[in-house]
Amino acid sequence: xxxxxxxxxxxxxxxxRHDKALWAIRQKRDKAIKEVDEWEELREKASKIKDEVINxxxxxxxxxxxxxxxxxxxxxxxxxxxxHNEIVFDLLKxxxxxxxxxxxxxxxxxxxxxxxxxxxxxxxxxTDLGERIVQLRxxxxxxxxxxxxxxxxxxxxxxxxxxxxDPTYLTHKMRELLRNEFLSADxxxxxxxxxxxxxxxxxxxxxxxxxxxxxxxxxLHIISVGVEKIVPSMRDLGVFLRMLARNATGQKITTYxxxxxxxxxxxxxxxxxxNGRFERLNTExxxxxxxxxxxxxxxxxxxxxxxGGHAYRYVIPGPIGSLLAPLNNKEEYSDLPFxxxxxxxxxxxxxxxIPFSKQLVKMREYVTKDDFAFKFxxxxxHSPFAFKLFSKIIRxxxxxxxxxxxxxxxxxxxFPTIPPKRFIDG
Amino acid sequence: xxxxxxxxxxxxxxxxxxxxxxxxxxxAEFGVVENGTVWVREYKKELFLSEKVAVKMPKKFVKTMQxxxxxxxxxGVFISGPSKTADVESFLVFGAxxxxxFGIIFDKGL
Numbered sequence: 001x002x003x004x005x006x007x008x009x010x011x012x013x014x015x016x017r018h019d020k021a022l023w024a025i026r027q028k029r030d031k032a033i034k035e036v037d038e039w040e041e042l043r044e045k046a047s048k049i050k051d052e053v054i055n056x057x058x059x060x061x062x063x064x065x066x067x068x069x070x071x072x073x074x075x076x077x078x079x080x081x082x083x084h085n086e087i088v089f090d091l092l093k094x095x096x097x098x099x100x101x102x103x104x105x106x107x108x109x110x111x112x113x114x115x116x117x118x119x120x121x122x123x124x125x126x127t128d129l130g131e132r133i134v135q136l137r138x139x140x141x142x143x144x145x146x147x148x149x150x151x152x153x154x155x156x157x158x159x160x161x162x163x164x165x166d167p168t169y170l171t172h173k174m175r176e177l178l179r180n181e182f183l184s185a186d187x188x189x190x191x192x193x194x195x196x197x198x199x200x201x202x203x204x205x206x207x208x209x210x211x212x213x214x215x216x217x218x219x220l221h222i223i224s225v226g227v228e229k230i231v232p233s234m235r236d237l238g239v240f241l242r243m244l245a246r247n248a249t250g251q252k253i254t255t256y257x258x259x260x261x262x263x264x265x266x267x268x269x270x271x272x273x274x275n276g277r278f279e280r281l282n283t284e285x286x287x288x289x290x291x292x293x294x295x296x297x298x299x300x301x302x303x304x305x306x307x308g309g310h311a312y313r314y315v316i317p318g319p320i321g322s323l324l325a326p327l328n329n330k331e332e333y334s335d336l337p338f339x340x341x342x343x344x345x346x347x348x349x350x351x352x353x354i355p356f357s358k359q360l361v362k363m364r365e366y367v368t369k370d371d372f373a374f375k376f377x378x379x380x381x382h383s384p385f386a387f388k389l390f391s392k393i394i395r396x397x398x399x400x401x402x403x404x405x406x407x408x409x410x411x412x413x414x415f416p417t418i419p420p421k422r423f424i425d426g
Numbered sequence: 427x428x429x430x431x432x433x434x435x436x437x438x439x440x441x442x443x444x445x446x447x448x449x450x451x452x453x454a455e456f457g458v459v460e461n462g463t464v465w466v467r468e469y470k471k472e473l474f475l476s477e478k479v480a481v482k483m484p485k486k487f488v489k490t491m492q493x494x495x496x497x498x499x500x501x502g503v504f505i506s507g508p509s510k511t512a513d514v515e516s517f518l519v520f521g522a523x524x525x526x527x528f529g530i531i532f533d534k535g536l
Contacts, residue, residue: 129522156515172521182523209509209522209524210523216471238492242490242492252461253458
């Protein structure tokens with residue numbers, strides 16, 4: 001099903017509540033950034049730092065690998081999702097791991113790591129409470145920072161087999177269940193928010209403490225991360241740490257900002273993943289590589305707030321997902337750049353100034369490049385003769401047939417009355 | 427210092443007068459005024475496994491995270507209040523996976 005169909009279903013069931021919950025977060029975010037007088041300067045700096053990184057990505061990757069190795073971290077480079085999954089599986093096989101605790105990592109979702117490991121007999125426990133809720137429900141996260149924002153407390157109680165729907169009770173119940181998993185896991189997997197090139201450190205920002213338990217308890221800690229997450233130095237990291245949580249949830253900072261070097265009681269491994277990122281550098285969509293996954297563009301988007309994240313069907317939904325998904329699979333996700341009013345709200349909140357509106361329009365061109373109908377219309381609009389002919393045909397076609405032909409469009413919109421004569425014909 | 431304490435409390439943290447029984451205690455090096463966070467260099471599992479965590483700290487502060495970065499020369503962790511989540515219907519709950527309570531104690535005589 002396409003975005004608009006899934007969106008209508010979602011809106012009927014949960015739309016207004018979902019919209020309200022996300023709008024409250026957007027308001028908290030606005031309050032948080034107003035406390036920082038130099039917010040716009042920070043955005044400018046953050047954007048420039050990311051430009052610098054993606055324009056010299058190869059060099060920064062080399063520098064990070066060199067310094068992380070010096071720090072005592074084992075490094076792997078995976079060119080695609082398959083290679084990433086195989087590297088992680090081999091690392092787990094080496095220690096005969098049966099159970100892994102995983103904290104939030106959009107990259108492992110992108111690579112389909114859970115399914116890959118489970119097929120090979122390794123149990124993967126998602127430990128972020130929101131991710132655990134969706135995992136138990138057999139779903140995918142619907143938002144990259146608030147994975148279970150589409151669920152109600154009643155649904156959480158149901159999946160846990162509880163009758164008490166109090167959020168504090170349910171949260172502590174899940175904590176109890178997951179604590180046992182942490183203590184019995186053979187390895188921990190997490191993502192990383194930033195990699196500091198000149199130090200070789202990985203930085204993870206979380207609220208729940210699950211990434212830290214997964215990093216500190218088992219003997220093996222694997223960090224799966226995309227190459228674009230590198231920042232040149234600690235000074236640059238400071239800029240992003242001031243922005244990330246404020247822009248995501250309106251917190252001044254996440255509970256934990258963990259800076260990882262060598263692991264004291266075991267082995268730490270970083271798997272750097274390309275999966276099409278280097279190739280994207282040579283396209284008109286290279287600016288999407290600046291994204292720090294703060295999720296502000298999802299939370300603010302009037303379409304996302306009403307449609308929910310699942311309507312996008314991709315691991316990363318919302319405005320940034322509408323750019324990333326078609327790059328991953330053009331045919332499957334060609335509807336996403338159109339699930340957008342070009343209102344520009346995403347661009348206004350983006351901490352690294354990704355030019356969303358321009359990119360989304362370019363993406364519309366990209367996905368329709370080979371579409372016959374669009375090609376036909378484009379040709380007609382370029383030739384006065386073809387245009388006249390085309391408009392005449394439209395005028396002569398009975399409305400009922402037109403309506404049927406334009407079914408997707410006319411299903412939810414009133415079909416306009418076509419005047420019998422063209423304006424320029426007087 | 428008042429601004430630091432205000433922000434620490436906003437994140438759910440407490441200011442303790444003495445070390446209570448049953449709390450895991452460690453040392454923090456400095457605090458960050460803009461968000462009430464503290465820098466702890468010692469990365470131990472007890473920091474996350476304990477129900478209650480307290481950090482002793484000097485009255486040493488930097489204004490922002492950007493300034494904080496200048497002081498960091500090893501891995502470690504910034505902590506801002508107890509662990510928390512709002513994953514069940516956006517309702518804020520302390521004690522997600524880590525500590526339910528988090529407090530600071532200022533070093534005496536400084």
